[in-house]
Amino acid sequence: MADLARRLDTPLLYLQLGEVPVVVASSPEAAREITKTHDLSFANRPWSPSVRVLVAGGDAQGIMFARYGALWRQVRKICVLELLSARRVRLCRHVREEEARRLVAAIAAEAAQGKATVDVGERISAAMTDLVVRLVIGDRFDRPEEFLQVFKEGKKLATGKVSLGDLFPSSWIARLLSGNMRRAEANHRKMFELMDRAIKQHQERRGNVEEEEDMVDVLLRLQNQDDDLDEPLTMGTIKSFLRDLFNGGSETAVIEWVMAQLMRNPRVMQKAQAELRESLQGRQKVTEDDLNNLRYLKLVIKETLRLNNAVPLLLPRECRETCKIMGYDVPKGTTVFINAWAIGRDPKYWVDAEEFIPERFESSAVDFNGTDFEFIPFGAGRRMCPGMALGLASHELMLATLLYHFDWELPAGISPSEMDMTEEMGVTMTSRMKNGLHLRPIVRVPLKTAT
Known part of the structure; x- marks a missing residue:
């Protein structure tokens, strides 16, 4: 789509995907009009048949897919x-630091067993999933393994291909042929059943001041303060909140892409590791206090977000009322995507746009806070990602830990220029490496205090 937009020299593309009218914006100017000038007109999320499964027909709207209105404003405020x-x-x-150390211990154990390579993405995904489960439902749930299994099954379904039922939402035959949708419905029911159990256990243990408050505790506390809420916080809303926190918080594609870009660019890898090891001076573990001194690592992450944003088209918006964008009429009900991938590679705004050069941000004021529309990996406007701070904190720590404790090598016979950087996108609009990232870890700084 990026190439087509450039060939046609147009900031907007209109596509008819089955029954669904779609507009794709591919310039900073168009992104500004959608997320700032006419932000209110594009504040909705479209409800495809797959999304309707997630929101239980409207009874379980969370932060990701809630329709714009009083409920959405309230859940955004709670976030x-x-x-x-x-x-x-x-x-x-402390939870992030513990899970980062466990990740190091798990990779070191695989290396000690003599494995030729480690599936980096799989290892990072397991660590981030464990982290999010601890943050959201804590250590008190009595069926964590079953919960993790159901959650992982849901993630696999979400990274599959776009459903035929989503392209032809009025056709019951298309929905019938969408086997993935039926499996998603079953997974959704099982997930909500486990959430019911977790919530019940939290309710039974409430009032124990010695236990740390996790996110379930926070939501139950707010539910009991009903007089302070503009909209009632129903159990459906609480469970959808939890689902969105799991899905958003466990996304690891950015970390995998950073590692891939570092392997493809040995100069950058050497510079990032040198900064880390010089800063830590041989200490046994990385803490979040150390991240403040890792300026170059932050540039590496920004450059990766420019080239390999985890959500290349951002989450879709829906036009709530007919309006004009860049002089074109966009009808009410149109699904609108912002092609952040294309914008981040546009040579009009980026010198050597296809090259991985973290130093480009050294003297640049451009940031991903939603005001520089040539660089919006987390979106902009009302529907900008609310979990950016937590996600960045987790990603920076995981990456710093991996780069500090290990040196990394490509599989035998593969050079950096021969790496497979093919992208694959699933129904959740997330982009990841199609064939994964398999690397050989070499322990450089042993972690004696791993848990």
């Missing part, structure tokens, strides 16, 4: 002030 606030990010740093 910003409670669940994903700067204070809560600081409070849960």
Whole structure:
């Protein structure tokens, strides 16, 4: 789509995907009009048949897919002030540090067993999933393994191909032929049953001041403060909150892409590791305090987000009312995507746009906070990702830990220029490496305090 937009020299593309009218914006100017000038007109999320499964027909709207209105404003406020606030990010740093150390221990154990390579993406995904489960439902749930299994099955379904039923939402035959959708419905029911159990256990243990407050506790506390809420916090909303926190918080594609870009660019890898090891001076573990000194690693992450954003088209928006974008009429009900992948590679705004050069951000004021529309990996406007701070904190720590404790080699016979960087996108619109990232870890700094 990026190539087509450039050939036609147009900021907007109109596509008819089955029964679904779609507009794709591929320029910073178009992105600005959608997320700032006309932000309110594009504040909805489209509800495809797959999304309707997730929101239980509207009874379980979370932060990701809630329709714009009083409920969405309330759940957004809860995210910003409670669940994903700067204070809560600081409070849960010890959990992130523990899971980062466990990741190192797991990879070191595989290396000690003589395995030729490690599936880096699989290892990171397992670590991040464990982290999110601890942050959201804590260590008190009595069926964590079953929960993890159901959650992982759901992630696999979400990374599959686009459903035929989503392209032809009015056709019951298309929905009938969409086997993935039926499996998603079954997985959704099982996930909500386990959430019911977790919530019940939290309710029974409430009032124990010695236990740390996890995200389920926060939501139950707010539910009991009903007089302070504009909209009632139903159990359906609480469970959808939890589902969205699991799905968003466990996304690891960015970490995998950073590792892939570092392997493809040995100069950058050497510079990033040198910064780390010089800063830590042989200490046994990386802590979040160390991240403040890792300026180059932050540039590496920004450059990866520019080239390999985990959600290349961002989450879709729906036009709530007919309006004009860049002089074109966009009808009410149109699904709108912003091609952040194309914008991040546009040579009009980026010198050597296809090259991986973290140093381009050294003297640049461009940031991903949603105000520089040539660089919006987390979106912009009302529907910008509310979990950016927590996600960045987790990603930076995991990456710093991997680069500090290990040196990394490609499989025998593969050079950096021969790496397979093919992307694959699933129904959740997330992009990951199609064939995974398999590397050989060499322990450089042993972790004696791993848990």
